Amino acid sequence: MIESKEENKKVKGFAILINSILTPLNTNEKFQEKFGNTNVKILLNALNLNHAAILIVDKGLIRVESIPNKPKENLEKRKVGWDAFIEMNTQTFLAIVMNRISLFRVAKMWLTRKIRMKGIRKLFILLKIIKFLTNLNE
Secondary structure, eight states: OHHHHHHHHHOOTHHHHHHHHHGGGGGOHHHHHHTTTOEEEEEEEETTSSEEEEEEEETTEEEEEEEEOOSGGGGOHHHHOOSEEEEEOHHHHHHHHTTOSOHHHHHHHHHTTSSEEEOHHHHHHHHHHHHHHHHHTO
């Protein structure tokens, strides 16, 4: 019981949403098999909110933490240690998770700088997780 209180202190703002969407995968055996060898840290920054989410996938388990996104220095790679970074507004992120935006449109938004990404190869892991999540709900 003490651990859940500590986790709730870490998770604020945008990270609460990400946590509620992704952490139920921790109990899915197929997910743990598929991502059992994965070790990645992805920073998800919602521009219109005060906290960013750090998605940590470690040997088939997902953990989400939050970090204040202002000042911008809080999100630097050397400070947080992320492997990949994606920045957009909350509505765009939810549309991607709900499969309402195609990858072509995401690429177009990236080219027009409405979405910022770094570590694109590692972001494919996030895409695979989202794909797994959407296939799970079908």
